[in-house]
Amino acid sequence: MEYQLTFDDDPVLVRLRSAWDRAMMRLEPTMTSAQYSRFLAPLAPKRREDNVVFVGAPGQFLVSWIKKNFITRIQEALREELGEDIEVEIVLESNQRTMVSVQSIPVAPTVTDDKYSDRFTFENFVVGQSNRLAYAGAYSVAEEPGKKYNPLFIYGGSGLGKTHLLYAISNHLKKHHSDISVVYITAQQFVENFINALQHGRVDLFRRNLRSADIWLLDDVQFIVGKDKTQEELFHSFNQFQGAGKQIVFTSDCAPRDLYATDERLRSRFECGLVADIMPPDTETRTAIVLRKAEEEGVQLDHEICAYLAEQVPGNIRSLEGALTKLIARASLNEEKIDLELAEKIIQSDYPLFAPLKPNFDRIVEEVGSFFDVLRKDILGPSRKADIVHARHICVYFARKLTGDSWKRLGERFGNRDHTSMIHAYQKISELAAKDLETQTELRNLERKISPNS
Numbered sequence: 001m002e003y004q005l006t007f008d009d010d011p012v013l014v015r016l017r018s019a020w021d022r023a024m025m026r027l028e029p030t031m032t033s034a035q036y037s038r039f040l041a042p043l044a045p046k047r048r049e050d051n052v053v054f055v056g057a058p059g060q061f062l063v064s065w066i067k068k069n070f071i072t073r074i075q076e077a078l079r080e081e082l083g084e085d086i087e088v089e090i091v092l093e094s095n096q097r098t099m100v101s102v103q104s105i106p107v108a109p110t111v112t113d114d115k116y117s118d119r120f121t122f123e124n125f126v127v128g129q130s131n132r133l134a135y136a137g138a139y140s141v142a143e144e145p146g147k148k149y150n151p152l153f154i155y156g157g158s159g160l161g162k163t164h165l166l167y168a169i170s171n172h173l174k175k176h177h178s179d180i181s182v183v184y185i186t187a188q189q190f191v192e193n194f195i196n197a198l199q200h201g202r203v204d205l206f207r208r209n210l211r212s213a214d215i216w217l218l219d220d221v222q223f224i225v226g227k228d229k230t231q232e233e234l235f236h237s238f239n240q241f242q243g244a245g246k247q248i249v250f251t252s253d254c255a256p257r258d259l260y261a262t263d264e265r266l267r268s269r270f271e272c273g274l275v276a277d278i279m280p281p282d283t284e285t286r287t288a289i290v291l292r293k294a295e296e297e298g299v300q301l302d303h304e305i306c307a308y309l310a311e312q313v314p315g316n317i318r319s320l321e322g323a324l325t326k327l328i329a330r331a332s333l334n335e336e337k338i339d340l341e342l343a344e345k346i347i348q349s350d351y352p353l354f355a356p357l358k359p360n361f362d363r364i365v366e367e368v369g370s371f372f373d374v375l376r377k378d379i380l381g382p383s384r385k386a387d388i389v390h391a392r393h394i395c396v397y398f399a400r401k402l403t404g405d406s407w408k409r410l411g412e413r414f415g416n417r418d419h420t421s422m423i424h425a426y427q428k429i430s431e432l433a434a435k436d437l438e439t440q441t442e443l444r445n446l447e448r449k450i451s452p453n454s
């Protein structure tokens with residue numbers, strides 16, 4: 001893991017970065033804006049060793065192109081700005097996930113105005129054990145922003161309702177406190193807008209726009225991983241909001257501690273309010289969600305059919321909704337009746353891979369057992385031997401994470417154990433994973449075996 005962040009504590013880097021920004025401003029007018037965005041904007045100075053400045057470029061193509069065509073001009077501009085005789089070395093930056101495109105993106109953060117956003121409310125969010133805490137946190141924030149949980153940090157896998165909750169906060173406030181201004185922005189937009197503002201010397205405007213809001217909802221914050229400058233900006237805006245007692249809500253696809261290559265100070269800020277996870281919902285909740293969505297579409301579905309879809313389409317709610325939409329569309333196109341037979345037909349033709357690969361309890365026990373060379377009957381049995389207990393704990397961890405079964409149900413599956421021992425096992429492995437690199441790797445490898453289709 002490359003750990004590269006030092007905000008404004010490192011004077012050499014700070015100086016380098018501001019010289020870099022000025023050098024870029026010099027070069028910008030010498031080319032078209034499309035060229036600039038494509039070739040220069042994605043570059044960023046990374047570190048300095050003696051008189052060599054290392055500049056990261058996302059992608060091998062860009063590295064070669066700059067080396068061939070542009071390095072001398074960059075070097076000259078940077079030498080003048082630093083007033084030193086440095087050399088520039090272009091290096092591949094591997095952890096930058098995407099190249100940021102900065103054309104035609106406004107400087108101001110976007111406020112929720114998308115026409116679909118009204119659909120996402122607290123009223124149509126189905127609450128179950130897997131999302132109860134996140135729901136309660138979001139609701140409390142919408143009722144009394146800035147009071148209780150600030151920041152609220154919601155994390156969980158894709159399609160489990162994070163964006164839904166952010167929109168619900170925004171809609172609730174629109175309805176009950178129309179005087180409060182809300183900014184919703186995805187972290188990706190934040191990065192793009194910020195870079196754009198930097199490029200055009202409008203960082204002040206960017207800040208003013210953002211900070212004039214009373215509540216700030218930042219979606220998918222994992223996107224800032226490895227983006228030093230944006231993290232620094234986020235850090236300062238965060239402090240400004242919190243200092244003024246204004247509410248902030250973040251969502252992310254993983255817990256704050258798992259946001260690698262993110263400055264430690266920022267990570268600890270994420271954790272200083274309420275951190276709430278959303279797990280995959282259990283079958284009952286999924287069934288209730290299907291029922292609710294069908295009602296929203298004006299279709300009355302039998303409980304049996306809802307339960308069937310909930311069972312058969314694993315993973316996120318988005319794909320479950322997709323299956324339902326398909327079912328409804330097919331029935332209305334062919335003027336067929338929606339019955340179990342039609343549902344089976346659709347699932348079998350459209351989701352043929354899901355069923356056999358769906359991680360179920362047995363599969364988890366089997367894979368974990370063979371990984372640690374422990375028998376199934378021992379995993380589910382009473383033995384207290386350390387290696388067996390460890391394998392058992394790992395099974396509990398995955399069973400909870402991947403099947404979404406309730407603690408009580410899990411206890412029953414593991415030879416009628418008490419539900420608190422399940423919680424304890426789960427926490428133990430989560431804590432271990434947070435501290436220990438080896439456990440992290442072990443869990444990742446195992447998860448790939450258990451659910452190869454994800």
Ligand code: ADP
Pocket residue numbers: 120124125126127131156157158159160161162163164165289317318321
């Ligand atoms: P995420 O942002 O976590 O990837 P979304 O909020 O976009 O997920 O949710 C994906 C879809 O699933 C949306 O249509 C949302 O309305 C729906 N959904 C997720 N969880 C629930 C829930 N508990 N009740 C109702 N709908 C849900």
Ligand code: MG
Pocket residue numbers: 162163164219220
């Ligand atoms: Mg989302």
